Amino acid sequence: MTASPAFERLAIVGIGLIGSSLARAVRAEGLARTIVCADANADHAARAKAIGIVDEATTDPAEAAAGADLVMLCVPIGAYADVARTIGPALKPGAIVTDVGSVKQAVIDAVAPHLPEGVHLVPGHPVAGTEKSGPDAGFAALFPGRWCILTPVPGADEGATRKVADLWRACGMTVERMDPGHHDRVLAITSHLPHLIAYTIVGTATDLEEHLRQEVIKYSASGFRDFTRIAGSDPTMWRDVFLNNREAVLDCLQRFTEDLTALQRSIRRGEGDALFDLFTRTREIRKGVLDARQA
Numbered sequence: 696m697t698a699s700p701a702f703e704r705l706a707i708v709g710i711g712l713i714g715s716s717l718a719r720a721v722r723a724e725g726l727a728r729t730i731v732c733a734d735a736n737a738d739h740a741a742r743a744k745a746i747g748i749v750d751e752a753t754t755d756p757a758e759a760a761a762g763a764d765l766v767m768l769c770v771p772i773g774a775y776a777d778v779a780r781t782i783g784p785a786l787k788p789g790a791i792v793t794d795v796g797s798v799k800q801a802v803i804d805a806v807a808p809h810l811p812e813g814v815h816l817v818p819g820h821p822v823a824g825t826e827k828s829g830p831d832a833g834f835a836a837l838f839p840g841r842w843c844i845l846t847p848v849p850g851a852d853e854g855a856t857r858k859v860a861d862l863w864r865a866c867g868m869t870v871e872r873m874d875p876g877h878h879d880r881v882l883a884i885t886s887h888l889p890h891l892i893a894y895t896i897v898g899t900a901t902d903l904e905e906h907l908r909q910e911v912i913k914y915s916a917s918g919f920r921d922f923t924r925i926a927g928s929d930p931t932m933w934r935d936v937f938l939n940n941r942e943a944v945l946d947c948l949q950r951f952t953e954d955l956t957a958l959q960r961s962i963r964r965g966e967g968d969a970l971f972d973l974f975t976r977t978r979e980i981r982k983g984v985l986d987a988r989q990a
C-alpha cells in the first residue's frame with residue numbers, strides 16, 4: 696500500500712464479476728485503505744471476505760456505505776433504485792457515488808433522486824467483461840487496455856469526476872467522457888444488440904428438432920461457439936440492460952432487421968457482388984478492432 700491511498704474507505708455494492716475485479720485491482724494498486732463490500736447474496740459477501748479481496752463484508756449496503764468516501768455500485772441495473780434508496784441516508788457529506796452499469800441514463804434516473812445534498816454522482820461504465828458472474832469470476836487483469844466511459848451530468852462536481860477517472864486509470868483503463876444518452880446509443884449497437892443476436896441464435900438452435908440440436912452442440916467448435924459464450928451471460932444482468940435501454944436497442948434492432956432482409960434478398964437473387972462487398976467491408980472493421988487491440 697502506498698503512503699496515502701486515493702480513498703480511505705471504498706464501499707463496493709455487489710461483489711460479482713465486476714465488483715470483485717475492481718476490489719482485486721484496487722488492492723493490487725493500493726488505491727484504498729479499506730475495502731468493504733455489501734452483497735444481497737450472503738454467500739457472495741462471505742466468499743469475498745474469505746478470499747481476502749475485501750476487508751469487511753456485509754449484506755447491508757447502508758452499513759458498507761456509511762463513512763465511505765467512494766461508493767461503487769456494481770449490482771444489476773434493476774437493483775440500482777433500491778440500493779440508492781437504502782444507502783442515501785447513510786452517505787457522508789462529500790462522498791462520491793459512482794457505478795459500473797452497462798446503461799447510463801436509466802442509472803442516473805434511478806440513483807440521483809435518492810442522493811442527499813453534498814454527495815456527488817459520477818456515473819461510469821468500464822467497457823470490459825466476460826460471460827461469467829460472481830466473486831470468483833473476477834480478475835484484476837480485466838481492465839488494462841480497455842475503455843472506461845464516464846457520463847457526468849451537467850453541473851457535476853469536477854473534482855469528484857477527476858477522482859473517479861484517476862481510479863480507473865490506475866486500474867489500467869483509458870477514460871473517456873460522454874453524454875449519457877449518446878453512451879446508451881453507442882453501446883446499444885456495440886454490446887447490447889450483439890448479445891440479443893447471440894441469445895436469439897442459440898435459442899433458435901435449441902428449438903430445432905432433437906437430433907439436429909445434438910449435432911449443433913457436437914459441432915459447435917466453430918462460429919456458433921462464440922455465440923454460445925455470449926449467450927451464456929447472466930440472465931438478470933441482461934434482462935435489466937434491455938429493459939433499461941429499450942429505445943436505443945429497439946432502434947438498432949429495426950436497422951438490423953432491415954439490413955438482414957436486404958441480405959436475405961441478395962442471397963435469394965444470387966447477388967454475389969453485394970455479399971462480397973459487405974463481407975469485405977466487415978473484414979476491414981474486424982481488422983480495425985484488432986489494430987485498436989480491443990479484441
Ligand SMILES: NC(=O)c1ccc[n+]([C@@H]2O[C@H](COP(=O)([O-])OP(=O)(O)OC[C@H]3O[C@@H](n4cnc5c(N)ncnc54)[C@H](O)[C@@H]3O)[C@@H](O)[C@H]2O)c1
Nearest residue numbers: 709711712713734735736769770774796797824825828829
Ligand atoms: N458482466 C459484464 O461483462 C459487465 C461489464 C461491464 C459492466 N457490467 C455491469 O456491472 C454490473 C454488475 O454486473 P456483474 O457482471 O458483476 O454481475 P454479477 O452477477 O457477477 O454480480 C452482481 C452482484 O450483485 C449482487 N446483487 C444483486 N442485487 C443486489 C442488491 N439489491 N443489493 C446488493 N447486491 C446485489 C449479486 O448477488 C451479485 O453478487 C451490472 O450493472 C452490469 O450491467 C457488467
Ligand SMILES: O=C(O)C(=O)C[C@]1(C(=O)O)C=C[C@@H](O)C=C1
Nearest residue numbers: 797821822823824825826885886
Ligand atoms: O466480453 C464479454 O463477454 C462482454 O459481454 C463484455 C461487455 C461487452 O459487450 O463488450 C458486456 C457488457 C458490458 O457492459 C461491457 C462489456
